[in-house]
Amino acid sequence: MSRDSNYDHHISIFSPQGRLYQMEYAFKAASSASGLTGISLRGKDSCVVVTQKKVPDRLMDPQSVSHIFTITPQIGCLATGMIADCKAQIQRMRYEAADFQFKYGYGIPVHVLAKRIADIAQVNTQSASMRPLATVCMLVGVDDERGPQVFKVDCAGHYLPFFGTASGAKEQEAMNYLEKKVEEMKDYDADQTVRTAIMCLGSVLGSDFRGSEVEVAMVEGKTGRFTVLTEEEIDAHLSFIADSDA
Amino acid sequence: MASSGSGYDLSASTFSPDGRIFQVEYASKAVNNAGTALGLKCRNGVVLCVEKPLLNKMLLPNSNRRIHTVDTHSGIAITGFVSDGRQIVNRAREECSNYEETYGTKVPPTVLGDRLAAYVHYFTLHGSLRPFGATALLASYDTETKEHCLQMIEPSGVSYKYFGCAAGKGRQPAKTELEKLDINKPDRGENIDVREGVKQLARIIHLLHEEGKDKPFELEMSWLCEESGWEHKGVPRDLIKEAVEWAKKDIAEAEESESEEDDDDDDDEEMNE
Numbered sequence: 451m452s453r454d455s456n457y458d459h460h461i462s463i464f465s466p467q468g469r470l471y472q473m474e475y476a477f478k479a480a481s482s483a484s485g486l487t488g489i490s491l492r493g494k495d496s497c498v499v500v501t502q503k504k505v506p507d508r509l510m511d512p513q514s515v516s517h518i519f520t521i522t523p524q525i526g527c528l529a530t531g532m533i534a535d536c537k538a539q540i541q542r543m544r545y546e547a548a549d550f551q552f553k554y555g556y557g558i559p560v561h562v563l564a565k566r567i568a569d570i571a572q573v574n575t576q577s578a579s580m581r582p583l584a585t586v587c588m589l590v591g592v593d594d595e596r597g598p599q600v601f602k603v604d605c606a607g608h609y610l611p612f613f614g615t616a617s618g619a620k621e622q623e624a625m626n627y628l629e630k631k632v633e634e635m636k637d638y639d640a641d642q643t644v645r646t647a648i649m650c651l652g653s654v655l656g657s658d659f660r661g662s663e664v665e666v667a668m669v670e671g672k673t674g675r676f677t678v679l680t681e682e683e684i685d686a687h688l689s690f691i692a693d694s695d696a
Numbered sequence: 697m698a699s700s701g702s703g704y705d706l707s708a709s710t711f712s713p714d715g716r717i718f719q720v721e722y723a724s725k726a727v728n729n730a731g732t733a734l735g736l737k738c739r740n741g742v743v744l745c746v747e748k749p750l751l752n753k754m755l756l757p758n759s760n761r762r763i764h765t766v767d768t769h770s771g772i773a774i775t776g777f778v779s780d781g782r783q784i785v786n787r788a789r790e791e792c793s794n795y796e797e798t799y800g801t802k803v804p805p806t807v808l809g810d811r812l813a814a815y816v817h818y819f820t821l822h823g824s825l826r827p828f829g830a831t832a833l834l835a836s837y838d839t840e841t842k843e844h845c846l847q848m849i850e851p852s853g854v855s856y857k858y859f860g861c862a863a864g865k866g867r868q869p870a871k872t873e874l875e876k877l878d879i880n881k882p883d884r885g886e887n888i889d890v891r892e893g894v895k896q897l898a899r900i901i902h903l904l905h906e907e908g909k910d911k912p913f914e915l916e917m918s919w920l921c922e923e924s925g926w927e928h929k930g931v932p933r934d935l936i937k938e939a940v941e942w943a944k945k946d947i948a949e950a951e952e953s954e955s956e957e958d959d960d961d962d963d964d965e966e967m968n969e
Contacts, residue, residue, distance in 0.1 A: 459703065460710050461823070472711055479715030507858075508875055514847075514857035534817040534853035541814060580821050581709035581717075 461578045472582065473575050476605040479584035480531035481618055486517065488530040489624050489650050490588040491614030492598035493638030496670040497590035499528035500647040501618075502655070503665045518667045518678060522547045524557055525591035526667050526676035530618040531605075535583040543567055543587075560591040564601035564609040572607030582606070586617040591676070592669050620654045627653055640670045644679075645687055652691075661685035709823035719827055720820050723851035726829035727776035731913065732866035732904060733762070734897050735773065735833040737846040737859050737879060741890035741921020742835035743931070744773040745897040747864070747904075749911040763918045763930070767792035769802050769837040771918050771928030775864040776830030776851070784832050784849070787815050805836040809847040809855050817853020827851045831863040835920045835928065844920060866904035873900045890921040894931055899943035915940065 459471050488501040505512045519527050519540045527543065529536035546566050550558035567587070574582045582605045589601045602617065603609045613632050616624030627650045628635075638646065644666060652658060661684035669676045679687075704710050705718030712718055731747040746762040762781070763773045766788040774781030791811050795803035812832065819825045832849045848863065849855040860874035877896055878888045888896070894917060901915060917931040917939075931939075 459713070460706070471713075475711035475713055475715055477715075478713075479711055479717070482715055507856075507871075508880070509858050509860040509871060511857035511859060532852075534813065534820070537810070538814060538817055538821075538853075579709065579823050581711060581823075583821075584711070584715065 462575050462582075463578075470575060470606075473606050476582040476584050480586050480605055481621060483532045483584055484517075484530060485619050486530055487616060487618040487620040487624060487651065487654060488517065488528045488586075488588060489614070489616045489628070489647050489654075490528055490590055490600045490602075490612070491628060491635060491643060491647050491650075492590070492600045492612075493635060493640065493643035495592065495598060495672070496638075496640040496643050496668055496674070497592065497598045497600055498643045498647045498666065498668040499526065499588060499590055500644075500651050500664060500666050501528055501530065502651070502659075503663055512662075516665060518665050520676050520678075521563065521589070522551070522557055522591075523675045524669065525560055525563065525589060526669060527590070528588045528617075528667075529585050530587075531583075531585040535585045536587075539567065539571075539583050539585045539587060542570060543589075559593050559595075560589050560599040560601055561593070561596075561611065564589050564603050564611075568603045568607045568609035570607075571603065571605060575606055588615065588617060590669055592672050592674055594672050598669070616650075616654075623654045624650055640668065641687070641690075644668060645691055648684075648687055649691055658692075659688075661688060707823040708820050708825065708827055717820065717852075720852045723827040723829050727831045727851060727863060728865065728867070730775045730777075730864045731762075732862060732864040732870055732901065733773045733775035733831070733833055734870055734874070734900060735835060735846045735848065735858065735861045736874070736877070736888075736893045736897055737844065738890045738893040738921070739884060739887040741893075741919055741923070742837075742844050742846045743890060743893045743897055743917065743919045743921075744771060744833055744835050745901060745915065745917045746773050746775060747866070747901050748914045748916055750914055751911065757914060758916075761916065763916050765918075765928045766808075767796075767802065767836075768927045769839060769920070770805070770808060771835050771920060773833040773835075773916075773918070774830050775833075777828075778830070780828040781830035781832065784812065784816065784828060784830060788812055788832075788834070802839045804838050804840065805834070805843075805845040805847065806857075808836060809834055809845075809849065809857075813849050813853050813855035816849055816851065820851075820853055833861060833863065835918075837920055837926045839926075844926075866901075869904055870900055873903065890919060890923065891935070894919065894935060895939045895942050898936070898939040899946055902940070902943045903947055 490499040547558045574580045587603045600612045614628040661681040666679040704712035708719040733746045736743045764785045820827045834847045837844045848861040859879040862870035920928045
């Protein structure tokens with residue numbers, strides 16, 4: 451470690467130990483920058499993304515604070531990390547999805563979009579001029595051939611499909627929670643998927659929250675659209691969870 | 697208090713070991729040294745206001761503007777490096793005219809704000825460029841939904857919508873004052889009116905300005921409201937003058953009533969409008 455000269459910390463080149471420091475720092479920025487945790491999981495025929503909604507300033511319009519984005523009507527994305535980098539990533543995703551639709555005449559499948567964005571992210575880890583984007587994105591959608599899909603794309607350009615995954619500050623705790631439920635999750639219907647995601651966030655944060663403090667979005671069924679749940683819908687799920695616990 | 701950066705702060709394309717980009721943080725510091733800019737989203741319009749320090753007695757009044765119109769329905773107030781700010785304004789003007797040429801309608805506020813934010817963000821990605829040392833307060837009106845909107849774009853490329861926002865030297869006390877105003881009531885109809893907004897912003901600027909310490913300044917104000925026909929225009933000079941007079945009176949009365957708190961009749965001193 452002490453043999454690594456400072457030079458390695460500036461641009462994307464290997465350290466004598468064989469590590470890419472800039473990429474590791476980008477990961478750190480992505481998980482700690484916003485302090486938020488995001489969770490996504492898939493059930494039998496639906497996918498859900500959940501994250502906290504923290505409005506940093508009382509003078510801000512809460513509607514403009516969101517980490518959940520629609521890429522196409524069928525594909526949505528939860529982007530954790532530095533919000534400006536997230537928006538840049540999202541913009542590129544939207545462009546790639548629209549370009550695919552234009553060239554091939556059908557909606558881009560989730561795994562194709564994930565791979566494309568991951569390849570683009572990888573370029574920044576190899577070039578000297580641009581830094582990696584401090585963003586971890588979870589893409590969700592219901593594919594007509596493969597069913598519900600959750601893909602996590604990170605700063606390094608890794609992309610992997612998951613049954614359930616998390617990113618951000620409490621990533622590890624959330625993943626531990628989900629691992630215990632992974633076998634049952636495969637048979638969950640839409641409501642169960644949403645409730646499990648919300649409960650996971652609740653247990654990881656260690657406190658209860660109201661509908662206005664979380665953002666939830668989901669895609670249900672092969673013809674489903676990516677929709678963001680309203681506060682009332684979230685409150686309904688929260689009440690159901692509270693009643694079944696009591 | 698400030699970390700030394702020690703080599704990680706030389707370019708915008710470098711992360712520090714704890715995941716920060718120092719160049720972007722330093723760009724924000726550049727903005728914090730400049731004159732205060734305020735924005736207020738009122739019930740029936742948006743008001744922008746900039747405190748412009750007068751560097752030289754020979755300058756013509758109302759020259760060297762900080763508030764610019766980018767399209768009939770949009771205006772930007774800049775604080776920080778004015779030359780950097782001018783670039784952002786130019787880009788906004790291009791975006792507006794391109795959008796109108798392509799889509800045949802005025803660019804919606806969210807689209808304009810997002811595009812400007814993406815543009816500013818781009819300069820935080822490349823090692824060969826430096827981030828903008830300016831914050832832009834964007835007031836605009838959506839001709840389709842008839843909604844007015846206030847956004848602030850920071851040097852990091854982050855942009856949010858606001859009810860009230862402040863940037864520059866006096867932003868902390870300004871934000872405290874803004875929070876006291878009626879701008880985020882659940883019943884929108886109870887929110888502050890645009891003319892009242894003009895007066896309140898003038899008051900906040902004068903409150904923050906310390907006579908002996910800061911340079912003499914000029915107050916630039918603009919609004920985008922029903923009264924201006926939903927076009928971004930400068931607030932009429934006589935209205936600014938009226939607002940400044942009211943503001944000075946209000947501040948003086950507040951100081952008087954504070955100094956009389958030792959007496960028993962402080963309840964009699966009401967804040968008159």
